[in-house]
Amino acid sequence: MFVAKKRDGSYFSLLDCKRIDELERITKGESFYCPACNSALLLKQGQVRRIHFAHQFNSCTASSDPESPYHLEGKVKLYESFLPYNQPILEHHIPNTNQRADVYMETDYGRYAFEFQCSNLSAADFNRRTKLYEKEGIHPIWIIGRQFLVPQDRNVSPLKLSPFQWRFLQRPSPQSPPFILSFCPKRSMFSYHRPIFSINSSTTYLNSQPSEHWLEKPNFIKQHSPLWKEHFLHYKKKWRYQYSFYKPHQKLRSYCYGKMTIPLSLFPAEIGLPVSSFYHIHTSLIEWQAWLYFDSIYQAPTFSLIHLSSVLKNFRFRLKASDITLRDLPLVKAGSYEDAIVEYMNVLVEIGVLKRETPTIYRVLQMILPLSSLEQAHLQDRLVLESLLRTKQSTDY
Ligand SMILES: [Zn+2]
Structure with missing residues (x-):
């Protein structure tokens, strides 16, 4: 961390000290304390990391020591990126919730x-x-370190997203994608990644857009050709030839046979x-739509x-039975899984x-005839x- 409390209770930021002799003069004989837990802090100067404060004993509820060089650097660069437009505060301590935001900012639109x-x-x-911030009327903006989303800066799309990474969505x-x-x-660079299509529970195509500034509502440039189409057709073929025979699909397999008397x-x-x-929806597209279709x-x-x-x-019955699972998305404040069902x-x-008779009533127009061979199925797909x-x-596809 870069901000500490001095003995007299005033705050001291290492970023305000541009010169090393000035820093030495101020820090000489002074003691520094954590604004959140009041325990003593040590001043650390390493080869790789910027000069920073660290807890003497790792027991703080508001922070996690040790902070990696990437994290320390990111905090400073984030703070600096806001400087031309707003009055950001680095490591702002919020006493009511005993939280320390990496960067805090108040704008005409709200507190972030x-x-x-x-x-x-x-x-x-x-x-x-997230809930603590929201209770205080503060919008939490969770930003993932780029190297924790896009390893070694390989191609952005498709990425395998873990449940942890999905949580940043x-x-x-409703107006925002x-x-x-x-x-x-x-590079002091933000990127906005909009998920376009998931092949399965993790492999996801993203429309990524870099930006030098933080934007509340990013505008995504439309992609006209669906990059994922061939990939998904290949995956669907594999699903038919291999995955449908796997053990986790046992229940769906017997349900399919019981309903349609065809193999899955x-x-x-x-x-x-x-x-x-x-x-x-966390469950893959093929699986949740299969349950819905058969049901x-x-x-x-x-x-x-x-x-x-x-x-x-x-569908809710399938959720209860854990045949279908939803994603835990604490930052998604608009829409729900029910939208996906209506869209389907x-x-x-x-x-x-x-045929849609009313917004909530549909009429069956044609019976779908069972497919007779895998080749025919693949062609039909x-x-x-x-x-x-x-x-x-x-649309966005
Ligand atoms: Zn502390």
Whole structure:
């Protein structure tokens, strides 16, 4: 950390001291204390790290020592990036919640606490710290260190996102797209990463956009060709040929056979189609749509009606039984997994399987005939996806 309390209670920031002799004069004979826990701090000067304070004993509730050089550097660069526009405060201590924001800022739009995270943090700690800020009326802005999102700066897309990385997904309002915010201390550069499509629970295509400044509502440039299309068709083929026979899919396999009397490998091509709110659901697209399709759509006779409320009820039953799991997204303040379900129903309307009678009632237009071979299934997967993407030209896919 860079900010400490002196014996007289005033704050002292190492960043304010530009000259080493000045620093020596001020620190000589002075004692420094943690603004959060009041325990004594040591002044540390290393080869790699900037001069910083560290707790004598690692027992602080508001910070995690030791801070890596990457984290120390990131905090300073973040702080400096805000300087031309606002009056940021480095390591701002919030007494009511006993938290220390890496950078804190008050603007016309609200109060912001920036947390630059460069190491794993448990879901419980992440959620607790988020809730504490929110209770104080402060918007927490969680930023992931770029090298913890994009290892060795390889290609940004696709990335394998862990549940920890997914937790950084933020969507402050319905007007804002969902995105993960990263920061690179070496280049003083923010990046906004919008998830576009997930092949499975982790492998995700992102639309990434660098920015020198922090933006509350980033504008993403539309990508016109879906980069993930061939990758997903290949994955879907593999799912049919291999994954559908794996042990974790035993329950879905017997359910599929019981309902449709076909092996799971021959599931209809209408299962596993892109929807924009996919990120709310942890279970892969193919699996959750298979459960939904077998539960709510397959057995409905042609021209019969399907009520959205019963589709949602069946889905909630799958959640309860842990056949489908949702993502823990504490920073997503708009939308829910139910949007993904409605979007899937609407995709089925677009490809002519259903007709929307009212916003909550659908009519079955055509029975989907079971596929007879894996080759036919693979071909059908391509035909359905391509016809859907043709109609979706104007959207983000
Ligand atoms: Zn402390």
